[in-house]
Structures are given as structure tokens and as C-alpha cells.
Amino acid sequence: MALIRKRRLTEQQQRRIQKQQKTRQEDLDTSSDLEGLVVQHYGRQLEVQALSTPDIHPEKPVVQDGEPEPFWKEIELGSVWRCHTRTNLDLLVTGDRVKWQADPNTGLGIITAIHPRKSLLTRPDRYHKVKPVAANISLIVIVFAPLPDPAPGLIDRYLVACADADIPALLVMNKADLLKENDPLVKLLQEYQDLGYEVMQTQSDGDLTALSNRLANETVAFVGQSGVGKSTLINAIVPDAAQKTNIISENSALGQHTTTSTRLISFGEGAALIDSPGIREFGLWHLNSDKVQIGFPEIENLLGHCQFRNCTHKHEKQCALRQAAAAGEILPRRLDSYLRLIDEITEAQQKN
Numbered sequence: 001m002a003l004i005r006k007r008r009l010t011e012q013q014q015r016r017i018q019k020q021q022k023t024r025q026e027d028l029d030t031s032s033d034l035e036g037l038v039v040q041h042y043g044r045q046l047e048v049q050a051l052s053t054p055d056i057h058p059e060k061p062v063v064q065d066g067e068p069e070p071f072w073k074e075i076e077l078g079s080v081w082r083c084h085t086r087t088n089l090d091l092l093v094t095g096d097r098v099k100w101q102a103d104p105n106t107g108l109g110i111i112t113a114i115h116p117r118k119s120l121l122t123r124p125d126r127y128h129k130v131k132p133v134a135a136n137i138s139l140i141v142i143v144f145a146p147l148p149d150p151a152p153g154l155i156d157r158y159l160v161a162c163a164d165a166d167i168p169a170l171l172v173m174n175k176a177d178l179l180k181e182n183d184p185l186v187k188l189l190q191e192y193q194d195l196g197y198e199v200m201q202t203q204s205d206g207d208l209t210a211l212s213n214r215l216a217n218e219t220v221a222f223v224g225q226s227g228v229g230k231s232t233l234i235n236a237i238v239p240d241a242a243q244k245t246n247i248i249s250e251n252s253a254l255g256q257h258t259t260t261s262t263r264l265i266s267f268g269e270g271a272a273l274i275d276s277p278g279i280r281e282f283g284l285w286h287l288n289s290d291k292v293q294i295g296f297p298e299i300e301n302l303l304g305h306c307q308f309r310n311c312t313h314k315h316e317k318q319c320a321l322r323q324a325a326a327a328g329e330i331l332p333r334r335l336d337s338y339l340r341l342i343d344e345i346t347e348a349q350q351k352n
């Protein structure tokens, strides 16, 4: 594309641009490094959003009368650039904070360095290798609703995955308008609050101030069953979210069209990720068995207090977990979830 564009320029223009590029190359180095956020990646292509602008902006080539206007992309705060990476860099993922350089003449950028990650969401690929999905997620919003009916144990499973990734969770019960009188979901939400989790009730077309305030400055991943209202919530919080998901396919400098529309949607100082491959399956994969207990803090406290060291917590009489459940100290539902997850993992390990 750059070549085709150049051919349309006069020789004089070309010389001038080359000279400008040369001087720019010289002061490129690290002094011209910008801060950026990887908002999308597909294959080796990355999209980086500018989080800073240069102290001294590169100068747009002077156009003389009758000369065609050369391509020029201004380095603006929040602008999104298609980038390549230096080959020596680790695999980058959405959410990575990077150092990069922009070339206004081509509209392309190059990523020169990656900042240390504060968190990394991963998932196993089909060969059981761990694949990075998103970096620096600071909050996971688990959305559920009266409709579709929450799958049993799904919230607990998400909570285990959050604990495993060491990322705080916020439980959002959406579609509050569909709650019936004495709806068991209200009790469910209360139970999680009692366990120490942060919870919230929302209605997509209602007042979402509390939710948006909570999300300010966070990099958020929305998870939850399809149909609970994740996209509707995001669209309500970030009014132009729907457009933002399509920026790239429209402006693609390389003229490529992508079917992937999932990207990190930024709002103020925050950003959100929904429905991306990997996030969609987040929490649905099998976990490491010793990791499960960290998603069940109330059960973790009781482990080691059973009569038998190898207690299965299923039929033993002197089982601290079953006794606690019978005494109403822990929720039988949570114990079931816990045992189901442990069973699942043990089964998966036996297969491998």
C-alpha cells in the first residue's frame, strides 16, 4: 500500500519525504517511543491504541500547489494503529501495555517493548498447552440473570478461575426487571455477598451509575452465559461501544476485512473485553485440583479438619465439610459445586 501510494507522488515529493523519514529514523530511537495499549490481535496483526503522544509531533510534509495530498495519519491520543512487533518480543495479547513508534506516513506502527503484566488470563488449547488470552485484566465481571436460568455451579466455576488468575470478581445480576417475588436469585446474590464477594444488581435500561463508577479505571473482562445481557450492558455504559468494535474493519490500512469484531473497548481510563474467544470459554475448562479450593474460601478453611486425611467428603461421618454443611455453616450448594469440580479434575487427570 505504501509503495502504491508513493508511486503517485512526484519525484520532488518523494525526495522530500525520504529526507524527512531519514531525519526521523535518526531521532526515532527510544526517545520517540509512545505508550500504547493492545486493543486487538489477530494472528501477527495487532491494533495499538495511543495512550500518549510525542513531545514533538512529526511534521506533515508540505504540499505544493498541484501536488497530490500525501497520506498522513496524525498521532492523536486514543487513535488506533495497526502494528507489527519486533521479532524478539514475547507473544503479545489484548490488554498488553506496550512501547511503540508510529509512522504517520504509512499509518503503521512498530511495537518495541512490552511492559510487565499485572495479570494474565490463559486457557489451554486443544493440546493442553496454556495459551494467553488477555493481559492486565484488573476485574472480572461475572454476569448472570433470571433468564437464561443460571447453569448450576457456573458462577462457582468462574470464581475458581478468577481466584486462579488472581483477579478480583464482581458478580452482576442483570435483568433485575425480570425478578419474580421472592426470586431465588436474590437469595443467591445475597449468599455470594455473605461469602465476601462484591455483588451488584442491574437492569440494562436502568440506572447504571454504580456499575460504571465501579468500572472506572479498570480493565474489565465480562463473562457469563450467552443472553444474560453482557453486550447490552456494555453498550449502555459505553454509548459508542458498538461502533468501536468495528473501527478496524472500516479503516483497515491494508484493506483487509476481518470478521473478528471483539476488541478491548476503552472508556475513559478503563477498558472492557467481552465475548472474545478464550474469554467466552473462560472458566469452562478443567482446572488444576489444588487450585479449586482457592475459589471456595469458606471450604478451604475447613480442609484438613476431617477425620481421615484422604476424606472424599462424600460419605464419611466425621467429615468437617459435611458437618459444616449440615450445621448450616457452609452452603450445601457450594459444597456440591466444590466436589463436582474436584471430581471433574480427577477424571481429566486420569484420562491424561
Ligand SMILES: Nc1nc2c(ncn2[C@@H]2O[C@H](COP(=O)(O)OP(=O)(O)O)[C@@H](O)[C@H]2O)c(=O)[nH]1
Pocket: 174, 175, 176, 177, 178, 202, 203, 204, 205, 224, 225, 226, 227, 228, 229, 230, 231, 232, 233
Ligand atoms: N428484560 C431485560 N432484558 C435484557 C436486559 N439486558 C439485556 N436484555 C436482553 O437480553 C437479550 C440478550 O442480551 P445480550 O446483550 O445480547 O446478551 P449477551 O449474550 O450476554 O451479550 C437481548 O434481547 C437484550 O435486549 C435487562 O436488563 N432486562
Ligand SMILES: [Mg+2]
Pocket: 230, 231, 232, 275
Ligand atoms: Mg453478547
Ligand SMILES: [Zn+2]
Pocket: 306, 307, 311, 312, 313, 314, 316, 318, 319, 320, 321, 322
Ligand atoms: Zn471430609
